[in-house]
Amino acid sequence: MSPLDLPPRPTPGCAERPVLKERGQREVFCGLTGIVWLHRKIQDAFFLVVGSRTCAHLIQSAAGVMIFAEPRFATAVIDDHDLSGMKDANEELDRVVAQLLARRPEIRLLFLVGSCPSEVIKMDLGRAAERLSAANTGRCRVLNYSGSGIETTFTQGEDACLAALVPTLPETDAKELLVVGALADVVEDQFARLFSEMGVGPVRFLPARAAAAMPAVGPNTQMMLAQPFLAETARLLEARGATRLPAPFPLGAEGTEAWLRAAAEAFGADPARVEAAIAPGRRRAQEAVARASEHLRGKRAFFFPDSQLEIPIARFLARECGMGLIEVGAPYIHRAQMAEELALLPDCTLSEGQDVEKQLDRARAARPDITVCGLGLANPLEAEGLTTKWAIELVFTPIHGFDQAGDLAGLFSRPLNRRLRLKL
């Protein structure tokens, strides 16, 4: 890393420290929300939630305006007849799927997405997916995963979806780099270019943009996780022989460089070529972050759990933007996949899970300069005088890679900047 005017690094050392584990009321989304970005990524896939009116309402609220653009998701809303056994729920589901596929002939991959209600009544969506796949052979493949709140938190919906894809991926013996996690197309393209310039490849991405173009996997697959919430997907890929290349996540200049270098090392790329490929992006990232972190230096952040992106982002804010960390909360911490991140994370309270009332008490007592939280908490905390950054934007905005590092810092400096501007 070239020395720009970065602040002195805080002492790393979170790897060994205890984690505050909490249970109680959780102010988080369920995994169904993942549909909102997954359906943009896989362009011929449709996501059919089998659930209640609540599920439909949740997706509608999360998807905002997107819902009016003939989106590729919908809910098969369970009604009284399905519950009372007056109608066979499986026949009903088949009818709804037939209706859907007739309306949307371009769909090649259909996900039946389980919800809390469908799981509590023990609808076997796995069997339904097999049955419907067989009935639509050559036309549309049908897979199943759970996005329910009782099983998944927010981004874990993507993990469950990709995990459902893993058994269907073709087999290969080729040594290929597999990048796992839905990234914005622009970010994916940047990474593909960088890998190619470094001489690393061939590179495949999971998920692919089309159902028919999903990558292959096998004993020589070298896998990089682009997102921190993919524990189950990684486990299944490893079971098919893939090797995970340990690295921090590609957020910020430092994270992106370490992530790229881990791949370069595994593929034996020429160090000079790697440095030449990385240098321009790293320089742009450092300059952009330095500009964007004007309002961030010396400020203290508090993270409520939301997406599992909290630890990598907190690491970036502390090490590249000069921020202090009070508490970093995550809905779930996978110690092995997070090891490289935890080694870099400076001293702070780490919490896993949530008891929202107690966590709010801690935040109020600490008076952080910026609080990262969901939309249900953001305005109430602003009204109490705390500056907030709503967390969902971190999932919907491209933030990975060198050329988004400045934008990532900007997401946090904007609320602080705004507070300085308003004379009210």
Next chain:
Amino acid sequence: MKLTVWTYEGPPHVGAMRIATAMRDTHYVLHAPQGDTYADLLFTMIERRDHRPPVTYTTFQARDLGADTADLFRQACLDAVARYQPKALLVGASCTAELIQDDPGGLAEGMDLPVPVIPLELPSYQKKEHWGASETFYQIVRRLAGKVERTPGGPRCNILGPCALGFRHRDDLKEITGLLARLGVTVNVAAPLGAGPEDIARLADADFNVVLYPEIADTAARWLEKTHGLRRTTVVPIGVGATRDFIAEVAALAGVDPAPLLADEPTNMPWWTRSVDSTYLTGKRVFVFGDATHAVAMARVAAEEMGFEVVGLGCYNREFARDLRAAAESHGVEALISDDYLEIEEAIQRLQPEMVMGTQMERHIAKRLGLPCAVISAPVHVQDFPARYSPVMGFEGANVLFDTLVHPLVMGLEEHLLHMFRDDFEFHDGAGPSHLHGGAPRAAPAPEAPPAAAAEAQPATMAAPVDSEIRWTADAEKELKKIPFFVRGKARRNTEAYAAMRGVTAIDVETLYDAKAHYAR
């Protein structure tokens, strides 16, 4: 099972949240899985509330299923009462908890909590948001509104119905409170918005009830009438005419003279709509859709106060279908009772209105079809929870409605002028309507650019030939494009129907004008 892309109403527990959030000192413990807290952000983001809704979720997960969930519920009740010290506790289940059958009501009542506990039975797989709100308010009133010693004094009423996440409820309440004050009627309690359990307890200390939103308050008001003898209003004061009727109704219930207020109506609306500027509004064909109360009231405004022709009327809440059917009959149109937006979109396409009055959904449908639209009912997005004073009820509400209904049409007229003069060097298609592009002209096309390709795309797709045997000649197609865009689809359909009737297979300019003469109003 029903294939649903979006829903006009949320589940019934969201209705219960709207009541709890509207009130003070009332807390709702909701037995619900992780994730159901999404509903909080409807209140903190769309309505921009500065507090979290007073709702505690038990947040059970898969590993808790079994005996554990009942304990989770009990603990959540204890924690909520200790932390928030509410004066009344609502308890209930969301859709998933309904399936695991923990019986929140029974569990909470067995706990000997120091506050009144109001159990809510909200059948999630049958009922929806408005029903949930209505039932919750009814249960609260039933439980808390006891007999009270009548305080002496002039005529007094309660205002029932305004709640959280209601379309313009905040300002309607203020407007109607002011109207009642001018009539010499005092407001005893307004509920649920802003009321605490102690206010609900003194509801019976009034002469009558004003029911602003029957969807929310009708059940409770009927109970108060039966149990405490409080009569209730039946007219919803949306529009000048309905406001006058409402004043007459209130005056009769309160025993006051409405004449001074009616002689000095604080509204510009009647003159605005009589002024010659408004003549072009006459007979504009409008499609009206929303919750039954707003749809019925707005259809009357459209027909009697704006001079529009109501060509379609519908609502998404079946509970009030009867009122809507009666109103539709009075306008001579068929009622559309449906919560399936595809049916509503189909009806709008078929009826070819010149304006759509509806919810957020109809706004998007209208946008797709290139039709002007005004939002008159929930569900609505954040922009319809405005910072400025914007009632739709009472006399100021009538002013607001006039502006709301005229603005999209003025814009429509502007767009029409652009089309009429599209061959003019200043008004080529690239100029675009000013309200869509901030007045910044798009790049000017080459002078010989084919006319109106983009603008034509939508109306053309919505008016596919009724009979594929029928062909349009090039001249007739060209002539059709000279017809204003907002009636062009209708002209196309009429002409094709006329051609089919006459057995004409090629429509030429003559056929077009023959058809126009045939269908002339």
